[in-house]
Amino acid sequence: MHFLRRLFKYMIRNWYALMLSVLCMVASTYLNIYLPKLGGMAIKEVLETQDFNALVSITLQIILFTGILGVLTFIQRYANAYFSQKVIYDVRNDLFRALQRQSFAFYDRMQTGQLMSRATTDVNRIRWFLGFQIMGLISSVMLFGGVVMSMISINLTLTLMVFAISPFSTILFAIFGKKIRPIIHRSREHFGVLTSVLWENLVGVRVVRSFAMEDFEVKRFQKPNKDYYDAMVEATRVRSIFLPLNSLIASITIVITYWYGGLEVIAGRLTLDQLFVFSTYVGMLTRPFVMLGFLWSGYQRMVAAGERVFEIIDIVPEVKDKPNAITMPPIKGHVVLENVTFGYSKDRLILKGINLEVKPGETVALLGPTGSGKSTIIRLIPRFYDVTSGRILIDGYDIRDVKLKSLRKQIGIVSQETFLFNTTIRENIAFGKPNATMDEIIRAAKMAKAHDFIMKLPNGYDTIVGERGVTLSGGQQQRIAIARALLMNPRILILDDSTSSVDVDTEYEIQQALSALLKDRTTFVITQRVSTIRNADKIVVLEDGRIIEEGTHEELMRKRGAYYRIYQTLYEAQKEALAVAEVKAAQSSDAERKRLVREERTTGRRGA
Numbered sequence: 001m002h003f004l005r006r007l008f009k010y011m012i013r014n015w016y017a018l019m020l021s022v023l024c025m026v027a028s029t030y031l032n033i034y035l036p037k038l039g040g041m042a043i044k045e046v047l048e049t050q051d052f053n054a055l056v057s058i059t060l061q062i063i064l065f066t067g068i069l070g071v072l073t074f075i076q077r078y079a080n081a082y083f084s085q086k087v088i089y090d091v092r093n094d095l096f097r098a099l100q101r102q103s104f105a106f107y108d109r110m111q112t113g114q115l116m117s118r119a120t121t122d123v124n125r126i127r128w129f130l131g132f133q134i135m136g137l138i139s140s141v142m143l144f145g146g147v148v149m150s151m152i153s154i155n156l157t158l159t160l161m162v163f164a165i166s167p168f169s170t171i172l173f174a175i176f177g178k179k180i181r182p183i184i185h186r187s188r189e190h191f192g193v194l195t196s197v198l199w200e201n202l203v204g205v206r207v208v209r210s211f212a213m214e215d216f217e218v219k220r221f222q223k224p225n226k227d228y229y230d231a232m233v234e235a236t237r238v239r240s241i242f243l244p245l246n247s248l249i250a251s252i253t254i255v256i257t258y259w260y261g262g263l264e265v266i267a268g269r270l271t272l273d274q275l276f277v278f279s280t281y282v283g284m285l286t287r288p289f290v291m292l293g294f295l296w297s298g299y300q301r302m303v304a305a306g307e308r309v310f311e312i313i314d315i316v317p318e319v320k321d322k323p324n325a326i327t328m329p330p331i332k333g334h335v336v337l338e339n340v341t342f343g344y345s346k347d348r349l350i351l352k353g354i355n356l357e358v359k360p361g362e363t364v365a366l367l368g369p370t371g372s373g374k375s376t377i378i379r380l381i382p383r384f385y386d387v388t389s390g391r392i393l394i395d396g397y398d399i400r401d402v403k404l405k406s407l408r409k410q411i412g413i414v415s416q417e418t419f420l421f422n423t424t425i426r427e428n429i430a431f432g433k434p435n436a437t438m439d440e441i442i443r444a445a446k447m448a449k450a451h452d453f454i455m456k457l458p459n460g461y462d463t464i465v466g467e468r469g470v471t472l473s474g475g476q477q478q479r480i481a482i483a484r485a486l487l488m489n490p491r492i493l494i495l496d497d498s499t500s501s502v503d504v505d506t507e508y509e510i511q512q513a514l515s516a517l518l519k520d521r522t523t524f525v526i527t528q529r530v531s532t533i534r535n536a537d538k539i540v541v542l543e544d545g546r547i548i549e550e551g552t553h554e555e556l557m558r559k560r561g562a563y564y565r566i567y568q569t570l571y572e573a574q575k576e577a578l579a580v581a582e583v584k585a586a587q588s589s590d591a592e593r594k595r596l597v598r599e600e601r602t603t604g605r606r607g608a
Helices: 003-014 016-049 052-101 105-110 114-155 156-163 166-203 204-210 213-267 270-312 376-380 404-408 424-429 438-447 451-455 474-487 503-517 529-535 555-559 562-607
Strands: 333-343 351-358 361-369 390-392 411-414 494-495 524-528 536-542 546-550
Touching: 003 016, 003 052, 003 404, 003 494, 016 052, 016 270, 016 411, 052 114, 052 270, 105 438, 105 555, 114 156, 114 166, 114 270, 156 270, 166 213, 166 270, 166 438, 166 536, 270 351, 333 376, 351 536, 351 546, 361 376, 376 494, 424 438, 424 474, 438 474, 451 503, 529 562, 536 555, 536 562, 546 562, 555 562
Parallel strands: 361 524, 361 536, 411 494, 494 524
Antiparallel strands: 333 351, 333 390, 536 546
16 A cells, blocks of 8 residues: 555656546446447337437447447547656656665665566556556445346346355456465566576677687576566466456356346346347446456565555655755865774674774875775775765765765766766767867877777767777777766766786876876875886875785885785786886877977977
């Protein structure tokens, strides 16, 4: 019932369309009840008076009312379709807003396929019920009431005999509902798992092909597919038992009508035209009974789907604005972590008592083995998660006391796993700043050393990158992502191994752009690139969630501790690339020196 109350709030917003649909339904129900009476009148005229003119008049009335019935049905269905689509439009918007509000922890727990199933299949299940089945229910109830009153007016005894078996249908509905609802709910869960496996394979198709794991994935898909198949077969079995039984009860009522009604006609207590009208009403009465079987099944599916949808809408985000949260003013980038402890689950801490101060404009390189807490730190700064204990301050503000949007708008992030939307390069770069001018977009692209390759593409900045940027190389994708972050002109920049997918030449170009750009910005860098690490103002080495070393490259090299060992290992692996980069730097410096000399000579000649 809680779900129905929630759904009613959406329905009442669009009461006008529902009211129009119901009014047309009332009128069409009246005509449906009246038309058999006209048929009875026609039979009576033929049998008793044999008046041709009267027969023609009644026939024309039947044609007229049938036409009116068609118009009313059209209006009713159109209004009802508008009503159901508008309700689902609002539900779908609220569901999407709820998904946008959720913190990263929510997505850590939920499977993508489950969410896709709820946002599409379950939402459409509600729409189907509202658009077709709920009007069927209203129509059945009105038709049932009108037909019963008409039947009583013809012959009360015959009506009571017909309704003597109606309790069997009621009992049947109750048993059916009790059995079908958990089966439907289970089938929806299995469908969500099935969708998740399918989604993973569509996204990771290149990985599957690379490792020749097609057969393995086919076998992995078979289990959720079989679970969903079994649940649907079980639901079909229950319906296959229930619906024929319901139809059998309807057939028995018709047999009783002809048997007892025929006796009444023979006895002279019922005319032939009355028996015709009564039997027509019995046929119309069986329709609501049969319809109720389908409606009850649809209702159970709709409730199961609705509960899954509103479960998501009702989830309170773990990370959200406080009631009295303030707007973060423009920041300088002074970041302080005070005794920060954090765990993705209560029983396992990732960070343990982290204390770190980063002054405005400093670049901090975070180093450490996998699982040491590097990525966790940079996820806490934009408040993707809330700390378990301790606090994070930016310019003296506890980030939990400021509005999330005002905080995140001042932080630029380039993650290791670059994500591009299936739209143009221009729109991807301007994603965080939709009102950016073309000049601003080009400037950001040039800073990220992306402009040149963009201009070589067929449509330049209007080139569609494909799903997840599939038409671009890894290095090109990362440069687009860097440009996207730079366009925001953030005071804090987070680079999570942002040059991992580029070659030495490209990395050098990006580093040249970033070295000037990072000036006066607070930057957190996670990287394995030696050239980036040693140029950092501060290097932080983590191990098992704790800071074990902190300082500049020179300071930590003199200590010959953990950083020294890490650096030596990385240097050996990258020394060839470093040599190439040094040559590039020398060539660049020489080219810059020659350019300045030419400018000086030109200026001198003009002065002369």
